[in-house]
Amino acid sequence: MTMNATPPITTGTIHHLVPFARHLGVTFSTIDPDRVVAHLSSESGDFATIGGGVHGGALMALADIAAAVVAVLASGDPTAAPATMQSSTNFLRPVVGAATAEARITRAGRSTVVDVELTDPAGELCALVRQIVTVRPTAQQ
């Protein structure tokens, strides 16, 4: 793996490749091969559901985006294409305000297992997501 030979992955790169991440305005504070931290702003109110918390669908989308990035980086091929095969979420409490998703590799491999913790602005754990992501070289698609 020669990460030095490829430009680093940034929020801009991800927005370019994944229009839905750009559409949601997802930003990233950590983009490492074993840990990706992604954020959803709460300013617009666009992500709200009944009651004012962040919609569960927005949270699952945020988690899926973070999980895909960490799975690609963990594969060692930053140009590879991720595909989520399975996603399972347990919602524990509402997120009120900006949501943060921290994705970590639980098990690398052909089917990568990624665990994501969703937290609220106080750092409280609000949801747990487990995803199975396959990562394939772009040329093979």
Added chain:
Amino acid sequence: MTMNATPPITTGTIHHLVPFARHLGVTFSTIDPDRVVAHLSSESGDFATIGGGVHGGALMALADIAAAVVAVLASGDPTAAPATMQSSTNFLRPVVGAATAEARITRAGRSTVVDVELTDPAGELCALVRQIVTVRPTAQQ
């Protein structure tokens, strides 16, 4: 249950109550107590992921929105507030073009089980979602 005493639930009602559904432009062609069909337009390209299909996060959000509506209607109290407790998705193939989510009640009760089929414009099954949704009277929240 006096469904006649309350105005019918429409796409407009849902957009008013659930800003994220409005933000995604989700529309509904069927809103019944045992079946809700929701749609995500493909015109803008905003929901795309790498490769051009609809982002898995957008699909899970669409399914979650449809599941919540059918769970509320099945509860007999159209003013009740839904909360998704658990969501599990199996992705079978990419959705290219407009996505449709058909949500049905698998088992009503305090914890309602809702199954959602996500299909592409050709009607091909692309993902299966199972959600556990609790529905509480608004006053109790």
Added chain:
Amino acid sequence: MTMNATPPITTGTIHHLVPFARHLGVTFSTIDPDRVVAHLSSESGDFATIGGGVHGGALMALADIAAAVVAVLASGDPTAAPATMQSSTNFLRPVVGAATAEARITRAGRSTVVDVELTDPAGELCALVRQIVTVRPTAQQ
């Protein structure tokens, strides 16, 4: 598919191939390519948990056994070997007495989606299981 050329699959065949099914004494009342119904006796009390109901682990095992059989039959190759990749269970109420698992194909394919309903002697739905099963020709293993 030449089902006529191979002997039918029976409880005895399954017990021979799957020692754990024999160990649990699982029996089958329906063994069809789209539907398998399996039973767990309640006579011995060996499957009980705290409170006297059937242990969740025994229920998941029963469901897994039924799901594997229907996935193999649906593949058209009754000598193929099934492998469960993912299993998700929602427990709705305890099973008191003999448990029944009814497994049906939700989507055939390389990764077959099987849904299983677990019921109690009164026919009440007690748990829902969704499994992803891959089926491979025995020679390829």
Added chain:
Amino acid sequence: MTMNATPPITTGTIHHLVPFARHLGVTFSTIDPDRVVAHLSSESGDFATIGGGVHGGALMALADIAAAVVAVLASGDPTAAPATMQSSTNFLRPVVGAATAEARITRAGRSTVVDVELTDPAGELCALVRQIVTVRPTAQQ
């Protein structure tokens, strides 16, 4: 919480309370409030499936047993009754030989989230299980 006032939980205690654990011959090498390690012997061959590995149903049962014990201990009331609400398993590779399940509390609370790792005799990770377990005082049942 007066753990000193109650006798320690042992393999014998669990076999007494949970007949299915006794039936499977599950043993425990660690029984702590944040971590329980349970074992399934491979000597009898009773737990085998096609191909000779341990049946997925036996693995899920082992994980469920370990998860319930750790959830009860984490609740601080060793006489409380656990009920698994949801169980999700990803199978990564077959277990050949004796299986070990290590259950840890991921999030304590009314609905406790327990993560279980299933490993083979070489310590290889073979399956991941996430369970949602509710724990209620026995008197309330």
